[in-house]
Amino acid sequence: MSAFDLDLAAxxxxxxxGPAATWAALEAAKAGARVALVDxxxxxxxxxxxxxxxxxxxxxxxxxxxxxxxARVPRCFGLADVESVVRxxxxxxxxxxxxxxxxxxFPDDDAGQRYIxxxxxxxxxxxxxxxxxxxxxxILDHSPALELLASDGVVSGATGIxxxxxxxxxxxxxxxxxATGGCSFGxxxxxxxxxxxxxxxxxxxxxxxxxxxxxxxxxxIAPFDTTSDKGLVYFFATFTREDGTxxxxxxxxxxxxxxxxxxxxxxxxxxxxxxxxxxxxxxxxPNIILPFDRAGIDPFRQRFPVRLRCEGTxxxxxxxxxxxxxGATGVPGLYAAGDVASREALTGAISGGGGPxxxxxxxxxxxxxxxxxxxxxxxxxxxxxxxxSSLGSRxxxxxxxxxxxxxxxxxxxxxxxxxxxxxxxxxRLDAAWSGLRLDxxxxxxxxxxxxxxxxxxxxxxxxxxxxxxxTESRGMHRRLDAPALDRALEHSLDVSELxxxxxxxxxxxxxxx
Amino acid sequence: xxEIVSAARCISCNICVKVCPANVFDEVADGxxxxxxxxxxxxxxLCELYCPVDALFVDPAAEPVxxxxxxxxxxxxxxxxxxxxxxxxxxxGGADADPTYRIRTFLPV
Numbered sequence: 030m031s032a033f034d035l036d037l038a039a040x041x042x043x044x045x046x047g048p049a050a051t052w053a054a055l056e057a058a059k060a061g062a063r064v065a066l067v068d069x070x071x072x073x074x075x076x077x078x079x080x081x082x083x084x085x086x087x088x089x090x091x092x093x094x095x096x097x098x099x100a101r102v103p104r105c106f107g108l109a110d111v112e113s114v115v116r117x118x119x120x121x122x123x124x125x126x127x128x129x130x131x132x133x134x135f136p137d138d139d140a141g142q143r144y145i146x147x148x149x150x151x152x153x154x155x156x157x158x159x160x161x162x163x164x165x166x167x168i169l170d171h172s173p174a175l176e177l178l179a180s181d182g183v184v185s186g187a188t189g190i191x192x193x194x195x196x197x198x199x200x201x202x203x204x205x206x207x208a209t210g211g212c213s214f215g216x217x218x219x220x221x222x223x224x225x226x227x228x229x230x231x232x233x234x235x236x237x238x239x240x241x242x243x244x245x246x247x248x249x250i251a252p253f254d255t256t257s258d259k260g261l262v263y264f265f266a267t268f269t270r271e272d273g274t275x276x277x278x279x280x281x282x283x284x285x286x287x288x289x290x291x292x293x294x295x296x297x298x299x300x301x302x303x304x305x306x307x308x309x310x311x312x313x314x315p316n317i318i319l320p321f322d323r324a325g326i327d328p329f330r331q332r333f334p335v336r337l338r339c340e341g342t343x344x345x346x347x348x349x350x351x352x353x354x355x356g357a358t359g360v361p362g363l364y365a366a367g368d369v370a371s372r373e374a375l376t377g378a379i380s381g382g383g384g385p386x387x388x389x390x391x392x393x394x395x396x397x398x399x400x401x402x403x404x405x406x407x408x409x410x411x412x413x414x415x416x417x418s419s420l421g422s423r424x425x426x427x428x429x430x431x432x433x434x435x436x437x438x439x440x441x442x443x444x445x446x447x448x449x450x451x452x453x454x455x456x457r458l459d460a461a462w463s464g465l466r467l468d469x470x471x472x473x474x475x476x477x478x479x480x481x482x483x484x485x486x487x488x489x490x491x492x493x494x495x496x497x498x499x500t501e502s503r504g505m506h507r508r509l510d511a512p513a514l515d516r517a518l519e520h521s522l523d524v525s526e527l528x529x530x531x532x533x534x535x536x537x538x539x540x541x542x
Numbered sequence: 543x544x545e546i547v548s549a550a551r552c553i554s555c556n557i558c559v560k561v562c563p564a565n566v567f568d569e570v571a572d573g574x575x576x577x578x579x580x581x582x583x584x585x586x587x588l589c590e591l592y593c594p595v596d597a598l599f600v601d602p603a604a605e606p607v608x609x610x611x612x613x614x615x616x617x618x619x620x621x622x623x624x625x626x627x628x629x630x631x632x633x634x635g636g637a638d639a640d641p642t643y644r645i646r647t648f649l650p651v
Contacts, residue, residue: 070563079563080586084646134638144643151591151627152637171565192565217604222564222584255602256585264649306648313642315626316587320602323619 033188034196039065039167040405041398042186042200044174044228045208047076048150048387049367051157052124052394053206053356053401058164060402065200066166067189069173069209069223069477073158076210077220077343077368078150078390081259082314085121085391086384087146094118105377106504107519108241113374116354120392131160148387172198173223175480176422177205177231177363180415183408184235184362188419195473201417203405204362206397207232211343211368212488214437215430218249218258218338219316225481226342226488228369232349233487234421237358237365239524241347241373242488243495246443246505247380248283248337249344252297252328255320258338260382262310262317262328265301269332270294284507287337287444298332339438344382345505346372347492350523356397362404366390366397373521378504423527424479425486426465432457433485437492447510451497458490462528491524498522498532543583544600545609549574551597551620557632561592580606587623594632596621 041057043050046068054066068075088094098114125145129135133156138144162168174189178201186201209228213221229239249258250266260282268276268285276289289295307329311318321328342348348371349358356364367390372381375389436454437443465486471479499522501515502508523533544566547558552574559567559575563586568578574597583600590598599614600623601607614620628636 070565071561074561074563074586074588074592076563080584080588082642084642136638136640136643138643147640147642147646149627149637149640149642151588151629152634155634170560193559217584219584219586220563222582222586253602254604256604257602261645261649303648306645309641309644309648311626313640313645315623319587319623319626322622323602 031199033199035198037065037167037198037200039063039200039202041204041206041401042067042202043206043208044187045076045210045367046070046072047208047210047367048078048154048157048390049394050208051154051161052391053208053366053398054161054166055164056395056398057402058166060399062402062405064166065169065202066161067169067172067174067187067200069171069227071170072161072168073154075223077224078387079154080151080219080316082150082316083148083387084384085125085146085148085387086118087122087125087388088118091119094122105379106514108373108377108521110374117375117388117392120395121388124391124395131156169198173227173477174231175476177235177420178417179235179420180417182361184360184420185415185417190473190476192474192477203408204364204401206356206401207349207363207365207369208367208394208397209369211345211348212341212485213343214339214341214489215434215485216339216341216438217256218251218340219256221343224343226484227481228365229349230423230484230487231421232358232363232365233525233527234423235360235363237360237363238350239347239371239491240350240521241371242342242491242524243347243499243506243522244373244378244504245342245345245347245492246446246507247340247344247382248287248440248444249340250282250286250297250335251338252320253324253334256338257317257320258340259314259317261314262299263297265299265306266297267300268335269296283337286335287440290337290440295335296332297335299329302329337440337444339443340382341437342488342492343368344380344386346376346378346381348372354396355400356393357400364397364401366393378506380505422470423483424467424470424476425461425482426467427478427482429461429465429482429486432461433489437489444507446496446506446508448497451493455490455493455497458486458493462486462490487527490530494530494532495522495524543580543585543603543606544577544589544598545607546599546611546614547574547577548597548611548620551595553595555594557592557594558589558598562589590621590623591627591629592632596624
């Protein structure tokens, strides 16, 4: 008899429930694999995309996509790659065209043309759930994976819990796709709730390498005390101080606000909005206006306090380093897609939030789903009978989550960094990592909280270790003690290991030798 | 944060228990769902969309506040997000009339 309440087998196991996970499941099923999908939340509302509404970076032809890539890559601080971007945009386009052949109700534009690059994400993910179920995928909602399994050095499934029914499960699979999203470091913003870095921890426990972890300092503007980090409307904002005088408006919107917040409260007003904009936002993006309406504020005609919400690696770029174009992590049997994977090749040192990340979730999900199905086919039917053991189960007292928030959310520690602040934070994060370790495994919800605390703390340490290494400022990595770009550091950093974290610059070493 | 499950409107279908991505609600035998883990709420308003009878109210503040059900009812705020989106009885709608393509033309490239 199994030690698990639910003991299942599949060819491909997908962990996660947002766009990347659902695309991966669809593609794997289409390739003939038996697919199971487990998610911490509910597939349809889970992840950073579902509550937000997102435009996909898109152009109608391959040549136009290449032109778009060539126009954006020079702004990515030397770390993005035109060919990777074009491959991503081409694959995302293929996905969107498939979606437009389904019953998902894309609108027509004013010229009567079907408009496919905008996805109303609450609707989009509702439909993705339907398509995934229709493809025969078994979905387990509210069923977070806690540990990866391996057989003879090959990832062979996962174990976890059903947090609503207090059950344990094991799924044996020939290949696993991690699509658990980025890490929000415990911040509150739209979609952030389950984003505790679980997939990053499981991947590194399995032996995978991360990259781009220093680019984890993207912040979003949110009005008053809401979680609404929808940035689109702030293109048309004027920011002022308490006394009504305008703040220094040079630089990007987030930096304008961050600089001013160091001195005191900052207010915004959407007074630069062009005619017609307000009506279209109200109808097209109602969740931008909803918080204002409910608070009785007219954001176009009144000013309102703003704050910055840390968006961690969600709108940052760091994550699992992938082999190009197929989602392979370098660990046999383990694939990754979406925000849990590094988006450095796509967007370098600047945020891919919105369009680029949406394109990435479609493309990388489809790649990982196909590659995992193909790996499973090669493994064959024998995998279910091999002995499997856990690849890692590090757990921390949930109090560690508080430490992570204190060190990673303040703009004076993360948005603006110095060697001193990073070193101080790492001392406290390392102390939490070793001092709050739980040796006895917890059960049920407590087991989930303990694994989340470990994932949050590990991700914070990887992020700040890389940030300490990079003695320059580049894109969203802003070092007050090293404000200039250093041409010699125009390369990505690899981060690996749990206890003694390893930071390495393989490309720079290759160039030097 | 989620502040109200209206006992007057709720039909105890427990869809909110199922769809909340943060697992905020608990089913209650012979009752309306309880807000069991309010502190996990991410203020995403998705539970309001999925509620077939507009029985839920999410306040925009990310921390708990005091909200009167009578005031929300009298102000007609129940179901406001679903109406703005075009969702009806917990089912999607309105994406085909989304004018976001026009918003894009306002934005810098």
